[in-house]
Amino acid sequence: MRNKIIIGNWKMNKTPSQTESFLQEILPKIKQSSSVVVFCVPFTNLDIASKLLKGTKANLGAQNISWQDSGAYTGEISGAMLKELSVSYALIGHSERRQYFGETDTTVNQRTVAAHRHNIIPVVCVGETLQERQSGNAQDIVTNQIKQALKDITPEQAQNTIVAYEPIWAIGTGVTASANDAQEMLKHIRKQLNNLYGDIADKMHLLYGGSATAANAQELLSQPDLDGLLVGGASLKVEDFSTMANIV
Ligand code: PEP
DSSP: OOOOEEEEEOOSOOOHHHHHHHHHHHGGGGTTOOSEEEEEOOGGGHHHHHHHHTTSSOEEEESOOOSSSSSSOTTOOOHHHHHHTTEEEEEESOHHHHHHSOOOHHHHHHHHHHHHHTTOEEEEEEOOOHHHHHTTOHHHHHHHHHHHHTTTOOHHHHHTOEEEEOOGGGTTTSOOOOHHHHHHHHHHHHHHHHHHHGGGGGGSEEEEESSOOTTTHHHHHTSTTOOEEEESGGGGSHHHHHHHHHHO
């Protein structure tokens, strides 16, 4: 039985002081949640968030991680830096990074390898564009993204890797994939993972992301291959995100 995971991706939102008031308000509301809850906050908020999450059941995540460990890489943040702030998850290859910041399947793979080097659980994001879906290529695109992202990842590491299916046409658009469409792709993803890692695929957590809200969370979460949600917009609101964490 895989437990459920709900991850909030704050993107470039909230200052440290806003983070403090948000977490102070939401933490008591999610105390009873039986799921794994992760807050992926901007780098500048990791310090305050790590202090506030200490001693709670909630976990801290980053929105990226460098593939290098230190050195002349201006603007990058290494796994060791994250680890010292108690970061235990890192989003990798979010479609916004692929679209605006030149992230490629190769760099997604390098970051995934680096995350494991630092015992940080990578949350590898994959997903197709609307055009790719309409032309019937969605599964092939996602298969390729997964194979490349997980190159050189051992079976033991794979078991501690999360794959988030985020169809690009559903992110921040208010258009959610139907529960059936999400399940169909996640089942396909698990099959690909089975080809790569055998039975370990059944232990891996697969998430859906794309305009998930308190209103559609229940239906999405009832799908057999969907082990949790990656939530953007709705994770910025205490009521919405705490409701989702408690549904999970
Ligand atoms: C995301 O950015 O990962 C995401 C799923 O965003 P939203 O929930 O706003 O569509």
